[in-house]
Amino acid sequence: MATKFDMSDLIRNDHFIDGKWVASASGKRFDVTNPATGEVITAVADGNEADARAATDAAARAFPAWRDALPKERAAVLHRWHALMLENADALGRLISLEQGKPFAEGRGEVLYGASYVAWFADEATRIYGDLIPQQQRGKRMSAVREPVGIVAAITPWNFPLAMIARKIAPALAAGCTVVGKPAEDTPLTALALVHLAHEAGVPPGVLNLIAASRENAVPAVAEWLHDSRVRKITFTGSTPVGKYLARESADTLKKLSLELGGNAPFIVFDDADLAAAVSGLLVSKFRNGGQTCVCPNRVYVQSSVYEKFGDMLAKRVAALKVAPATDPSAEIGPMINARAIDKIARHVDDAVSKGARVLAGGKRLTALGSNYYAPTVLADATSTMQLSCEETFGPVVPLFRFDDEAQAIRAANDTPFGLASYFYSQDIRRIDRVVRRLEAGIVGINEGALASEAAPFGGVKESGYGREGSKYGLDDYLSIKYLCQGGLE
Numbered sequence: 001m002a003t004k005f006d007m008s009d010l011i012r013n014d015h016f017i018d019g020k021w022v023a024s025a026s027g028k029r030f031d032v033t034n035p036a037t038g039e040v041i042t043a044v045a046d047g048n049e050a051d052a053r054a055a056t057d058a059a060a061r062a063f064p065a066w067r068d069a070l071p072k073e074r075a076a077v078l079h080r081w082h083a084l085m086l087e088n089a090d091a092l093g094r095l096i097s098l099e100q101g102k103p104f105a106e107g108r109g110e111v112l113y114g115a116s117y118v119a120w121f122a123d124e125a126t127r128i129y130g131d132l133i134p135q136q137q138r139g140k141r142m143s144a145v146r147e148p149v150g151i152v153a154a155i156t157p158w159n160f161p162l163a164m165i166a167r168k169i170a171p172a173l174a175a176g177c178t179v180v181g182k183p184a185e186d187t188p189l190t191a192l193a194l195v196h197l198a199h200e201a202g203v204p205p206g207v208l209n210l211i212a213a214s215r216e217n218a219v220p221a222v223a224e225w226l227h228d229s230r231v232r233k234i235t236f237t238g239s240t241p242v243g244k245y246l247a248r249e250s251a252d253t254l255k256k257l258s259l260e261l262g263g264n265a266p267f268i269v270f271d272d273a274d275l276a277a278a279v280s281g282l283l284v285s286k287f288r289n290g291g292q293t294c295v296c297p298n299r300v301y302v303q304s305s306v307y308e309k310f311g312d313m314l315a316k317r318v319a320a321l322k323v324a325p326a327t328d329p330s331a332e333i334g335p336m337i338n339a340r341a342i343d344k345i346a347r348h349v350d351d352a353v354s355k356g357a358r359v360l361a362g363g364k365r366l367t368a369l370g371s372n373y374y375a376p377t378v379l380a381d382a383t384s385t386m387q388l389s390c391e392e393t394f395g396p397v398v399p400l401f402r403f404d405d406e407a408q409a410i411r412a413a414n415d416t417p418f419g420l421a422s423y424f425y426s427q428d429i430r431r432i433d434r435v436v437r438r439l440e441a442g443i444v445g446i447n448e449g450a451l452a453s454e455a456a457p458f459g460g461v462k463e464s465g466y467g468r469e470g471s472k473y474g475l476d477d478y479l480s481i482k483y484l485c486q487g488g489l490e
């Protein structure tokens with residue numbers, strides 16, 4: 001059996017339910033387009049409540065056997081899946097670039113990143129320990145064991161079409177849960193390709209089910225899972241309003257929730273920072289995926305005495321970034337995902353400029369390349385009255401805010417309902433210790449812009465959500481604790 005596929009072999013356009021590729025119950029389809037050109041790649045099955053229910057039925061049937069499989073049996077399947085992802089990294093990377101737009105090097109990098117979670121959780125599957133509780137009464141033995149929560153519904157965004165779903169499916173399967181999932185309507189193809197490889201790797205029928213849906217049908221399809229008491233957990237990455245909606249709608253069946261929601265990440269440059277390192281760290285953290293990640297710095301605070309110098313150094317590097325379609329090997333930034341995204345970026349920049357921001361680099365659409373391209377942009381003299389200070393721009397725009405002292409920087413950084421990533425650059429060890437303790441965020445980068453790792457707990461505080469993905473904590477969200485008390489042992 002072939003294990004290495006061309007990109008075209010990996011393109012699937014039906015739902016995957018109970019180990020089979022099936023069209024929608026309604027027969028409907030929706031178009032998936034290439035954001036670089038607007039061309040239709042394929043028409044994908046458009047699922048609704050009937051398809052969502054069929055997926056849950058399959059996951060319910062498959063659960064008892066998967067739960068009871070030996071941890072090392074589940075680990076072996078995940079390791080095979082991981083190997084297939086690596087073997088097909090080029091084809092998957094190209095598919096990510098095709099439907100999402102990021103340059104190929106980043107697409108391939110995403111495959112390796114997503115695969116690292118699969119390997120990590122394959123190993124973690126064999127380390128789900130319980131506790132023997134020190135004896136409290138004679139004749140009684142107390143212990144705690146950990147069990148899979150049951151069926152997990154995974155709902156994911158378009159910005160990392162492979163990594164976001166891999167890091168939900170992998171811990172769920174490792175824990176012994178079965179999965180129903182729905183990728184974003186802009187990028188369902190990578191997730192469907194991944195499920196195809198999971199099937200090839202030996203994931204049993206019904207253990208992993210994926211339906212695609214247009215924006216319109218996503219609502220009733222996901223609502224079916226939210227209201228079905230057999231679904232015991234929702235794991236979601238996406239916007240804060242949708243996360244809150246999922247929490248509200250699933251309240252009647254009290255599901256376990258992991259919500260990885262929006263950020264509005266601050267990036268603080270103190271006057272004692274290594275400025276060259278701070279510029280490089282900002283480029284890495286800000287321009288990954290063209291600024292379309294939830295951990296991208298959205299507000300950059302620079303201390304007054306180094307403000308102009310930092311702005312000049314940054315603007316030079318940003319102006320040199322190459323914007324091109326993913327098919328161009330020299331591309332560093334591709335198209336934005338869709339018209340909605342590019343309109344928001346333009347709106348934020350125009351609003352800032354109208355309120356006094358100075359354009360140090362970029363500041364315009366690149367219409368010669370196509371309708372979804374925006375020039376990497378640096379704006380000086382940003383203030384808290386501008387839209388980009390309180391909303392995620394989710395694009396290649398760096399607004400530079402000025403501050404005078406540490407307390408003012410911390411206050412501004414925390415002045416947001418969000419708390420996912422945060423970054424700061426300083427070489428003063430006492431300041432580092434103070435700032436780390438005061439930043440209200442789930443993730444802090446200290447003199448570092450690249451934070452992603454399967455070994456680290458990724459997640460937010462405040463309205464950025466709860467739950468952690470990756471690390472030794474990453475399985476907790478997919479397990480429940482059962483306390484056993486055995487008497488009559490005297």
Ligand code: ADP
Nearest residue numbers: 155156157183184185218219222237238239242
């Ligand atoms: P974005 O703004 O990045 O598209 P969203 O939160 O809107 O983020 O989307 C993330 C995921 O949530 C996607 O898979 C999308 O289809 C899904 N989604 C969006 N709105 C709803 C909804 N009302 N019900 C269920 N799923 C939704």
